[in-house]
Amino acid sequence: MIRCEGLSKFYEGGGGIAGLSLQVKAGEALGVLGPTDAGKSTLVRLLMGFCRPDAGSAQIFGKDCFGKRHEIQREVAYAAASPAIESRATGDSWLRFQARYHGGYNPEKARRLSERLDIGLTGRAISLGETGRKKLGLMAALMTDAQVTILDEPFYGLDSMEKNALSDFIRERRGEGKAMLITSRVLEEVQRTCTQVAIIRQGRLVLSQPVEALALTRQKVYHITFKDAAQAAAFAAEWETAVEVIGSRALVAIPASPQVLIQTLAKYTVFDLVGGREDSEESFLRFHGDDVV
Amino acid sequence: MIPSLFMFELKQLLRRLFVLAMVSFLLGLAAVWLYTPDMLSKLRLWSEEVPFFTRLLGYAGSANLPVHMMGVLYGFLLPAMFVANAQTLALRLVARPIGDGRIAQRLAAPHRRGPIILTLFWLVVLEALIISLAVFLGQVAGVFIFLGGQADFLALLRMSMGLMLSSLPAGGVMVWVAAASPGRISAMRMGGLVVGLFLGLLLPSRLAGWPRWLGSLTPFSLFKGQELIADTSKLLLSALGLPIALILAGFGAWAFSRRDL
Incomplete structure (x- = not known):
């Protein structure tokens, strides 16, 4: 349903995306992960037809997202990272307008969303705060029966209860055979809700794979305690890569079998050896290095 | 036009429209008050003292109420x-x-960009209509309060409508500027320049020694006030303001359709 081929958009001050290719089929949810300014929002803007690409193509239902935007949008639900809502409008009046303006409104979904996300509908938007407006934006998107849903940083700013509720709605929507694209800075949010993950760094696609496969790319981490600091330093000099030494202790990350590590350690006096798989957040950080904010 | 968008934006504008209608009503009322004998004598005295200024503002005496207006x-x-x-x-x-x-x-809805801009343009037209109607109602109220209800109301209405229709191209230009400008500040500057240009051309064209065609470079050249007092057909000339405004707003819609957001 969503397809990008070599999609590029450059800005004068830097940023944007370069040569991005990805696709999302019906019943799939793609989580686009990346740090701030990685190009996630640019991708969303291109898919929503807010701007035209400098190169490549962005298509939904096989139609160009910029040129045929108005034809696509009836079946696209969208929530911005920070929805802009008229300050004097009440939540209720804004949602009623959105329902009439966009179409495809499902009152049953709207009722459940307002209950689960605890959305204040009577207050004016100006008094709702950033999170309140964000929840209104999410509700406007999710209360429709659109076939494609694009959510820009939907979890950011929500509390854990609201995150859980939103995750349920996203999974439910996916179960209805709808295609979803969700951007996030947090891997765990994507793991909870998506079937696919794409990691973007500095506008380029670093990784794209099923969420389950992400666990396989995780490295194993070993905490080794040597007899003294000299031994730890000697080991670090011998091991060379992916090793961090603090006093008599060393931290080693290895992608595969620990066989070589065990052979190497045989030459040293080891007091303790604790191993385990790095957690998903560490795995994500490894892809992004110092870019993560 | 997109009715749901028009109605939603109209609701957001109600307070502004109410304030503008009140101000316009009071302007109409005050303009009639200036036609009372005491105020007229002061006005004549003032126009004799500063003829340049009164000529610049378009004051050409108060032979009757419409001319005074x-x-x-x-x-x-x-x-x-x-x-x-x-x-x-x-x-x-x-x-x-x-x-x-x-x-x-x-834009996250099944509507083309052009109709969105044109819908917003119709709100500009509506505001102009409300201002002109409120001015007229203020004049009517003034006539009943200060002049005992004796006046050519149809002439006043024709003049109000005529000026409103003539002013619409200004609205079209402003929508075009706002839709095509890269940001709010640049739109504000460019819009300010257009305001200055329109008034800067209109006012000197009335002065002796200045070319009268300067005024015809502004949309207000479509407004033939003196002739509208007696001749309804002159409204047709003012009515040209609407299609001209639509064309200008159309340029805005076209520019908006091609721009990045």
């Missing part, structure tokens, strides 16, 4: 009000939402 209202005050309001409204409806993301929210 031409001088005190339609010469400068209302044209300035129409142009300035068109600019602030275009900024509010188009330029500011482009900057803060509300227009992006509008």
Whole structure:
């Protein structure tokens, strides 16, 4: 349903995306992960037809997202990272307008969303705060029966209860055979809700794979305690890569079998050896290095 | 036009429209008050003291109430009000939402970009209509309060409508500027320049020694106030303001359709 081929958009001050290719089929949810300014929002803007690409193509239902935007949008639900809502409008009046303006409104979904996300509908938007407006934006998107849903940083700013509720709605929507694209800075949010993950760094696609496969790319981490600091330093000099030494202790990350590590350690006096798989957040950080904010 | 968008934006504008209608009503009322004998003598005295200034503002005596209105209202005050309001409204409806993301929210719906801009343009037209009607009602109230109800109301109505229709191209230009400008500040500057240009060309064209064709470079050249007092057919000339405004707003819609947000 969503397809990008070599999609590029450059800005004068830097940023944007370069040569991005990805696709999302019906019943799939793609989580686009990346740090701030990685190009996630640019991708969303291109898919929503807010701007035209400098190169490549962005298509939904096989139609160009910029040129045929108005034809696509009836079946696209969208929530911005920070929805802009008229300050004097009440939540209720804004949602009623959105329902009439966009179409495809499902009152049953709207009722459940307002209950689960605890959305204040009577207050004016100006008094709702950033999170309140964000929840209104999410509700406007999710209360429709659109076939494609694009959510820009939907979890950011929500509390854990609201995150859980939103995750349920996203999974439910996916179960209805709808295609979803969700951007996030947090891997765990994507793991909870998506079937696919794409990691973007500095506008380029670093990784794209099923969420389950992400666990396989995780490295194993070993905490080794040597007899003294000299031994730890000697080991670090011998091991060379992916090793961090603090006093008599060393931290080693290895992608595969620990066989070589065990052979190497045989030459040293080891007091303790604790191993385990790095957690998903560490795995994500490894892809992004110092870019993560 | 997109009815749901028009109605939603109209609701957001109600307070502004109410304030503008009240101010316009009071302007109409005050203009009639200036036609009372005491005020007329002061006005004549003032126009003799500063003839350059009164000529610049379009005051050409008070032979009768409609002619008086031409001088005190339609010469400068209302044209300035129409142009300035068109600019602030275009900024509010188009330029500011482009900057803060509300227009992006509008685009996340099955509507073409052009009709979105044209819908907002109709709100500019509606505001101009409300101002002119409120001015007329103020004049009517003034006539009943100060002049015992004796006046050519149809002439006053023709003049109000004529000026309103003539001012519409200013609204079209402002919508175009707001839709095509890269940001709110640049739209504000460009809009201010257009306001200055319109008034800067209109006012000197009335002065001796200045070419009268300067005034014809502004949309207010479509307004033939003196002739409208007796001749309804002159409204047709003013009515040209609407298609001209639509063409100008259409340029805005075209520019908006091609731009990045």
